[in-house]
């Protein structure tokens with residue numbers, strides 16, 4: 001591979017794909033590397049085609065997950081994996097890249113193998129408390145593994161682990177109390193924010209709609225981020241209830257929220273910690289290896305959140321727990337303080353510094 005011309009910007013390939021939880025931390029790090037020439041690697045038809053800022057050219061390759069049992073399907077996937085490795089190698093050589101940053105998931109496997117086979121440094125960021133399969137399999141080959149939760153290191157004994165927290169978008173690092181200009185919510189009313197990860201959570205949505213009338217009657221306002229695949233989003237109408245498929249100003253919303261009801265994806269938890277927002281967490285029960293329950297357990301242990309398994313939760317119980325919290329400002333304040341203590345405010349800067357160190361040291 002050619003060495004970069006003196007003074008030409010270093011070239012980094014970011015392999016991050018699929019969900020907000022994988023994309024936003026990578027975007028946050030990219031924002032910290034304005035002097036790098038960055039290109040993006042993703043999968044066709046996934047969220048990256050909408051969320052990755054236009055300044056980072058997006059390349060796509062078709063990769064899929066690994067099945068549990070061996071069979072013809074597994075062979076096909078293996079074949080695709082080998083083909084993807086070849087495609088990423090070609091891309092890396094052609095683009096004269098000097099390093100790879102990935103946030104895990106299926107796109108990470110071929111990216112790590114391709115980059116390491118060319119002697120390029122790879123930094124893998126794992127945001128979950130229980131690292132995903134791809135991270136557990138491929139982390140020993142990475143130059144460094146950056147962790148969102150310190151306790152994840154116990155699952156990666158052969159990796160070079162560095163705890164940095166999970167990077168959040170720049171909106172979360174701006175001054176507090178960004179106004180919600182598009183939502184006419186009075187300053188002095190309690191606000192409940194409901195969020196089901198980047199794609200919404202239909203089961204949580206249903207429970208929330210059943211419980212919401214009691215919360216509204218108690219004087220609360222509600223912003224309900226439903227995702228775009230819930231057919232019943234218009235079934236509850238109330239002047240103090242806003243149902244939206246997706247919302248951009250999450251920093252402003254979490255800062256303003258009295259209480260959040262959320263899934264327990266690493267991205268949402270990190271943001272709740274940064275904004276010091278007390279929460280009720282309902283881990284997604286079908287997440288790979290139940291990893292959201294591991295994320296939520298850290299918040300529960302720190303008394304930063306109340307955690308309920310979806311299977312144990314009814315709309316009556318949810319209704320009662322929320323009312324109880326709305327009537328307990330001291331408890332909410334205590335949860336807010338505990339939540340804040342879990343935040344790593346400069347995670348994006350730390351991870352960008354790690355990328356610089358490893359990429360630049362290799363190319364000195």
Ligand SMILES: CC(=O)N[C@H]1[C@@H](OP(=O)(O)OP(=O)(O)OC[C@H]2O[C@@H](n3ccc(=O)[nH]c3=O)[C@H](O)[C@@H]2O)O[C@H](CO)[C@@H](O)[C@@H]1O
Pocket residue numbers: 019020021022024127128195196197198199225245246247248250263264265266267268269271284287288291292
């Ligand atoms: C179902 C599933 O397996 N989800 C996983 C997925 O994240 P997934 O994207 O589902 O969930 P996360 O909580 O990590 O991230 C959601 C992100 O979307 C943003 N958002 C959400 C709604 C909205 O209207 N506007 C908005 O901007 C949130 O602010 C947050 O930044 O990857 C994460 C990181 O590996 C995992 O921890 C999650 O468990």
